[in-house]
Amino acid sequence: TKFGEYGGQYVPEVLMPAIEELQSAYERYVLENEDGFMDEFRRHLRDFGGRPTPLQRADALSERYDREVYLKREDLLHGGAHKLNNALGQVLLAKYMGKERIVAETGAGQHGTATAMAASYLDIDCEVFMGRTDINRQRPNVFRMRTHDAEVNPVDVGSGTLKEAINETMRDWATNVEDTHYVIGSVVGPHPFPKMVRDFQSVISEEAREQIRKKAGRLPDSVVACAGGGSNTMGAFHNFVDDAEPRSANRSSGHGPRDDESVSLFAVEAGGSGLTIDEDEGVAPHSASLSSGQDGVLHGARTKLLQSGDGQILESHSVSAGLDYSGVGPELAHLVETGRVTPVNVGDDAALEAFHRLSKLEGIIPALESSHAVAYLERAAQRAADGSSGHDQRDEADELGDLVIVNVSGRGDKDLDTVIEESAKR
Numbered sequence: 001t002k003f004g005e006y007g008g009q010y011v012p013e014v015l016m017p018a019i020e021e022l023q024s025a026y027e028r029y030v031l032e033n034e035d036g037f038m039d040e041f042r043r044h045l046r047d048f049g050g051r052p053t054p055l056q057r058a059d060a061l062s063e064r065y066d067r068e069v070y071l072k073r074e075d076l077l078h079g080g081a082h083k084l085n086n087a088l089g090q091v092l093l094a095k096y097m098g099k100e101r102i103v104a105e106t107g108a109g110q111h112g113t114a115t116a117m118a119a120s121y122l123d124i125d126c127e128v129f130m131g132r133t134d135i136n137r138q139r140p141n142v143f144r145m146r147t148h149d150a151e152v153n154p155v156d157v158g159s160g161t162l163k164e165a166i167n168e169t170m171r172d173w174a175t176n177v178e179d180t181h182y183v184i185g186s187v188v189g190p191h192p193f194p195k196m197v198r199d200f201q202s203v204i205s206e207e208a209r210e211q212i213r214k215k216a217g218r219l220p221d222s223v224v225a226c227a228g229g230g231s232n233t234m235g236a237f238h239n240f241v242d243d244a245e246p247r248s249a250n251r252s253s254g255h256g257p258r259d260d261e262s263v264s265l266f267a268v269e270a271g272g273s274g275l276t277i278d279e280d281e282g283v284a285p286h287s288a289s290l291s292s293g294q295d296g297v298l299h300g301a302r303t304k305l306l307q308s309g310d311g312q313i314l315e316s317h318s319v320s321a322g323l324d325y326s327g328v329g330p331e332l333a334h335l336v337e338t339g340r341v342t343p344v345n346v347g348d349d350a351a352l353e354a355f356h357r358l359s360k361l362e363g364i365i366p367a368l369e370s371s372h373a374v375a376y377l378e379r380a381a382q383r384a385a386d387g388s389s390g391h392d393q394r395d396e397a398d399e400l401g402d403l404v405i406v407n408v409s410g411r412g413d414k415d416l417d418t419v420i421e422e423s424a425k426r
């Protein structure tokens, strides 16, 4: 149940029967494909979800950064984000378990929408818990959830964002475990949730690995994905994690093509409006749990999280609701601890600039969450460009390499109001 020192099942006794029931269902249906569960899951991903999603060469970004940039288009999945991969898997599992009701939390509203869509498609009742703050900044998704006949339950405690929504959903689940399954929205929570959500999302890197080999003839030098709870991140990374040759070990001098087996993985967190934490306020101006969090327990798992010196969990901040979370998945925390994943972060301003840049250069309006991954290219490649004399000997600081995959986790329709407001402010 652990990823190194992270993970586990830090839940109240009352939840253990539900956790054990879920663990057994996960092992039978997901790991052993009992009753053809995974075959049915893949069929729904294809016929209802529209998989596989394209791995598209970004010509303008490749030109701008003087390297091959490919975009994994999870924004083209039905519903507009990677969230459907996990929601379909968990709602189908709830059906196989004989549950009659689904509850889910949501921040950006993408997970809530994906769960509502899957619940309508698979004919099961659905109730979504959403913080009041997030309801106000992701209204199009609130309408979509209700249109799919889901009940949207506003959560008014605390900052009214993801953390409180998860708390309320867990509380409901603990009360109604008999007939209710909790479709958790990211690779967080007690075991088996982090592993199960990663397994449902790993279709992203399963496809990308095959697609990049076909299109570019080799594995990528790097994969870049934003990280809120870490589910699109783990989905985009999972099938590359074992390609773990440490980059420095095999780098020839200069920047020639490297051998096939070294894929660097960059998790891009929300740098918000700055990284200095004001403990007395109990708030952090960012959501960079991987790079500036401490070890602690949140939502049933030991992981990295933003907390004050006396262990109070700090409110996080990000212009993007989906990254606005004080914790992060335990597996991602472990991969950062072991050095396999490099945690980086970009602030609100850089993310907003990337939102506009991708829209203008590639004709894709990315979710504000995904904009953080796109923004990282600008920073990393820019530094290389600044540092180098000619484009063919970019300096060592250029960690991205010649062939980069960026995970576009979702589309930005939901964010247009926010971006118009923010642009007016700046």
Ligand SMILES: CC/C=C(/N=C/c1c(COP(=O)(O)O)cnc(C)c1O)C(=O)O
Residues within 6 Å of the ligand: 081, 082, 083, 105, 106, 107, 108, 109, 110, 111, 112, 162, 184, 185, 186, 187, 226, 227, 228, 229, 230, 231, 232, 233, 321, 322, 323, 367, 369, 370, 409, 410, 411
């Ligand atoms: C489960 C809470 C997170 C939500 N969304 C997170 C999100 C994220 C961040 O979540 P992870 O992939 O789990 O790190 C990235 N991209 C898009 C388009 C997102 O909507 C949501 O409620 O929709």
